Amino acid sequence: MNLFNDHKKLFWASSALFVLLMLFVAIMPAINNQLNNAPLPGSMLMTADEEAGKKIYISEGCVGCHSQQVRNVEMDKVWGSRPGIAADYAGMHRISFWQNTATLMGTERTGPDLTNIGQRQPSKEWHLLHLFNPRAVVAESIMPSYAWLFEDKDLADSLDVIITVPEKFKAGRKSVIVASQEALQLVAYLKSLSQVPLPDGTAKPEFLYQTSKKEGETAPAADNGPDGAALYASNCQSCHQPTGEGLKGAFPPLKGSEIVLNENPQDLVNIIMNGYDAREEYAVMPAVGKNNNLKPQEIAAIMNHERTSWGNNAKKVTAQEVEKFLAAIQKQNAVQ
Template identity: 60%
Template sequence: MDFFDNYKKLFLAALALFIGLTIAVAILPAIHNQQNNAPLPNHVPLSEDAYQGKLSYISNGCVACHTQQVRNVDMDKPWGKRPGIPADYADNTRIDFWRNTATLMGTERTGPDLTNIGARQPSMAWNLLHLYQPRAVVGSSIMPAYPWLFEVKDKLGKDDVEVIVPDEFRNGINGKIIATKEALQLVAYLQSLKQVDLPDGKLPMEFLYKKKEVAVAAAANGGEENLPDGATLYTQNCAACHQGNGEGLAGAFPPLKGSKIVLGDDLELFVNVIMLGYDARAEYAVMNAVGSDNNLTAEEVTAIINHERTSWGNDAKKVTLEEVKKIMESL
């Protein structure tokens, strides 16, 4: 009973128990994780600009609405090509001596997951416009605008990056809207967020609770082909820039409604634009290689093309899977 009456012994016993549990429950597992998890072989460390962009991402509270975790459930499949693994987060380091860095995995998806946003949306022009005014590119977006990351100048400097903002979102601004260094660094961080391929021979974890994919019969060839839903694929891969109505954004992204490329007979050019990107029109931002970046199959490319050729008043002949396959094989 003397033990329970001696406050020094009780305090020391409680302290020893606390330290022992901390070592067993927190410290030893953390050391084990560090020893047994390392970045994947193809992992690319953050550049200095991307790292500063990460700090801006943290300070601007982006983690409150965006996650960076692809769970192994089928509903997460749009966010990455595979579920996340510990190695994806093994390269995180402390911000400084006093502050640890969060993995930024997040807890709530008010906005889309950003794990693979660097591959899904690598366009700098799109990302900058989205930061300046999200509703300029996604009409229904509830994301706040970040105009303080930009400045207005009368003339462009040598290294200035201008953001082409549609007139309806300029709020009476007549000068040139220029991205600050912090905005460019934040975009550099977002563009660095790409899932790393697993080493050869390693199979990714499977997505669980998969929904049965329903093929949509294509009208071409008398309905002989079964293709994915072109409207859904367009929404996932193209609508962010070209808009759901196919009208694009003036001065930023060209319209597909009435487009000569979409309605024309040069199918090889059309497929090349989707798979390899396009930079032949100075009045518009550079288009990234959407097809290659997102690993689109010939079936998916065919479905997207047919959707674009027959939507928003476009009335062109649908193309066949065989035609698209032949062109893709030659790329």
């Protein structure tokens, strides 16, 4: 054929075929996906600080070690309450004409997945300390320190955000360490990462390949309620540590704590549910219970783990008692 003997015709024919294939295989399906997927109700646009924090996240190479995708396999249940869907990413847009990076799904997990980190770890103080020195909160962490995002000062200004750093992690820096604007923006972006609940009536995607009982295994023991140790690990351990000893100069100990061991644990219920900010020597505790929608049974399980671990030996509480404490706290707050 003349087509194969004429390099000009062959070039333009192959180019036209390439454009046609790109149109039908890539461009049209992408447009169709955009038209068929919209942001979930309740999803929020990022603020200016969160947008700036996203750019810092990119520039510091965080996407090289952290993913933002909850796959539909059981091993990913720890990262989110449900598998990710297309609508989770529908509201993301290019940074600029020349830069895509709309989604930062990542390709590996040298560090934890961050899809739902805003709910898993809502404490700004924890994130700042983690950025300053990851080993301060997770001894086994291999994440590099981002200490250059923080400034040393002899005296903090009124608008400065001071981070509480244990002495052994200050490494010769001055006593007052404040977060830079870049550090605060990066933390704002991390805290914005949160799975939006699906609308009522929407089928929730299931996690696949769930571990099933193998042949010959005995049946599991009767359900005695939520696992307090697991709930503590996912909600409290990153600050108060697996040993319950906290971090001196940053997070208070639960081991031997008067609040934890008190015969009337209403204050402990209030702290778990609504957070705590009454001691200057420690960072602010977020409202873990409220943020994570913990049920009375789950709060009771966490309390019982704390009240009976690390040498603590206090009376366990029931979910019914927690419900009464929550009602009393709500009534007290209404009066105030």
